[in-house]
Amino acid sequence: MSGEFNKKDLERRMEGALSTLQSEFGGLRTGRASASLLDPVTVEAYGATMPLNQVGTVSVPEPRMLAVQVWDRGMVSAVDKAIRNAGLGLNPMPDGTLIRIPIPELNEERRRELTKVAAKYAEQARIAVRNVRRDGMDTLKRLEKDGEIGQDEHKRLADEVQSLTDRTIGKIDESLAHKEKEIMQV
Known part of the structure; x- marks a missing residue:
């Protein structure tokens, strides 16, 4: 495996998007x-x-x-x-x-606004994760083109990147669902 492709780095960057989201959610107070x-x-x-x-x-x-x-x-x-x-x-x-x-009392309308803000933060995190995925996939394409990895290894690593992406986006969706529930709780 080439030193050019760093799965740990992709993982770190995706986790970074998740932790940024969590600190943004921390800022969305519930009243x-x-x-x-x-x-x-x-x-x-x-x-x-x-x-x-x-x-x-x-x-x-x-x-x-x-x-x-x-x-x-x-x-x-x-x-x-x-x-x-x-x-x-x-x-x-x-x-x-x-x-x-x-800090305004959280009425129904305000709670809905906050869930929209939370959804926007989650979407930004998903976009960040997909950008990291794209970087990883581009690196793999370049490595295969340059003959540093074969087609099979490219496919195997691309599957790993995709699975990492799916896992991270799953965590983002889970965090969002939890935050929305917390916001809507009266």
């Missing part, structure tokens, strides 16, 4: 305030896009309230806008350099 709720938020700051936690400190002063202490007064409106546009259904209230974010 309780959690600092990780703002993890997916990115802010246009200083000519770059950066995570919210690089422009301010996120805290949970009350069970249904988040607060962001923005370090640079000039960044308050950018942070406010980033939170509003993150698709989390939050309505920040700036007060000087402190932004208070009340």
